[in-house]
Amino acid sequence: MAENLVYGLFTAWFLLSVIGQFTGRTTSTLRQFDFLGLIPNWRFFGPLPKTSDDHLVFRNRLADGTVTEWCELSAEPRHTLLNLLWNPGRRRRKALLDITSSLRVLLGPAIPDVSVQLSIPYLLLLNYVASLRPRSATGVQFALLSTDRRTASEDPQVLFVSALHEL
């Protein structure tokens, strides 16, 4: 009996994993309920990989009303040979990539709706940049820039500028 239950669980798990690889309504519903991450997504870098770099910049409004220069969030150092065994920086790099990618999806081509400000990626970024403020800051604002090294110019393209939030 217990043995059959294990066979059933492995079979069901694999079938759900297969269904999870398709795009569409069924898969979206499946993923909505998969809050434990049991259904893998094996579409690594496909079909269209992200080929640009996102840059998170922020600035503060100080108590005297002046606004600081935009400041870019420091990036993790580039890969070294040691990263073959030990690469703790990948977590932060991937977290930032996931959050900015989710925000980009929410922004879409249109002017962002104010509801974006209540989305998790927006709040994660706002919460983070707010923690980096100097003591005298009374407001914080962040922006998302993008550079694509395939283009001749590496000038960043502004994707999004947040509202100025009171602290």
Added chain:
Amino acid sequence: METSVDSITKAISLVRTIACVGAAIAWAEFLRRRILLRDDNLLSWRVMCLRHRALRARPLRGILDGLCGYSGAVAICSLGLVAAIVSLIFPAARIGTAGLFVLACAHIWAFFRAPQGLDGADQMYILVFSSLALNELVDTKGTRLALLVFLAAQLSLSYAVAGLVKLSSPEWRSGEALSAILRTAAYGHRAVAKWLEDHKSARRWIARLGLAWETTFPLALFLPVEIAIAVAAIGIAFHFACALVMGLNSFLWAFVSVYPALVYVRLNAWPFNNRLWNTISGAGLSE
């Protein structure tokens, strides 16, 4: 002469050993960057708990705040590291088995708390440790075989899907996507990207061979053993290259940990008698 139980045990033991080494590194890396888990950082639970009303309802909220807040998160990451080491050192002891359950729960917890920052290797660890733990609940020869078949099938599915979704893209087929990824800061390597830029024909063939290997990977379960072994060897080289060039070190351990399952299933589920098979039989993975 070895019994079939011995060879299954060896294959599972290899899966478990490689996965535990990888998981130990992954949890240690997480602990090294534990600042990310703080409430004022990128993976703040204070923000993540806002994603669903149920997460803020009492009494669940108190429990989740304890498990997912900074102190709880660091404790679970530490527990994951200890469980991986214990499970590696004492595979036959009860404490080692308990370690598998802790690892399964810890990896699932990480996904539940904040999927941002996790990758395909973490998904594979959820599958590996959860299925190993599930098998331990019953642990018969039948469930052991089912475990290895399940993992081999998931591994085959992962490569096939990764290959098939890229095949539809002209950017991938031309190799442009490959060098574009390698130009990014997150997964890039300037020297390799530059070399690919300068050698467009090589770039195209590397991309096409990569796609062909990924897409046809499930055939390793049916092809003659020599070819299946070659497919697996290419896989190890592929993950080694990804770790070296793109910094994806966790994929090397997570995915290669499942290779013993693939080899076992190939050798024992489709018994074509040939020279290499007999040689490997001597090494103990075949019955």
